[in-house]
Amino acid sequence: MVRGVVPRQPAKTGRHEGSRALSRPGQLKGGSRQVQSGKPSFQQRKSKASPSSSKKPRSKAYNPMAPERINEILNILDATYPDVTCALTHRSAWELLVATILSAQSTDVNVNKVTPIIFQKYPTVQDFAALTPEQLEPDIRSTGFFRNKSKSVVGAARKVVSDFGGEVPDDMDKLLTLPGVARKTANVVLGTWFKKGVGVVVDTHVTRISRRLELTRNGDAPKIEQDLMKVIPPERWILFSHQIIWHGRKLCIARSPKCVECPLERICHAADKTWSTVDIHKNAKP
């Protein structure tokens, strides 16, 4: 016997190796296949019965944050709102800061009626710092929440004079030390006046539309801003904010959005659309 070659032994089960193969229809000794007319082969029957062999490729799960979708949104916004900027009239960082504080819970149109009068009456930040909040209240009454806004404007003026030499700082952390200034106001001043894109302005329009477009599921401004900063490229933060705010004023209005006129319609699945050519997503709520 050649060294290393072990003769085949009978299986302990009593069945000889290969007996199973021989029992399959159409299979001959040695593994070759016989084509039989009419009867399907074992392999053919197996492939018919097995769902795995006829699996269709799974369609990709919908991802509202996919870079291609974000790009499409940005391109549509660029084409629709190419040159938009802040609608609050101002001639300096200080005037913009005051106008933004006054714009909370008010319209830009309303604020723009008030600010020329107060800036004529109190031309410098030092003039505001010398007031008491009560003195300013009657001048800004029509913007709503005038007591709190008065305290914020006078408090901010005093801090700008005492801590920053009368100049509005161009730094997020410093701006946040001013009374009545949160990230939204700071982002408006930094982006619009200083051209510094440090974050995304999240006002009522940006909150509503970001949720309708499924760019966030959060409801509070700081978290929405973080979500947007993850998907919108930094160089687009300033313009994106302005474009969405304009979109919110013109078409994507709160109560009854004008979806039939909206250029974003075919990629928007908002639950409260007034007209739709695409699936509605029940979680895409304002």
Ligand code: SF4
């Ligand atoms: S389709 Fe309607 S809900 Fe969606 S972004 Fe446009 S206006 Fe807003």
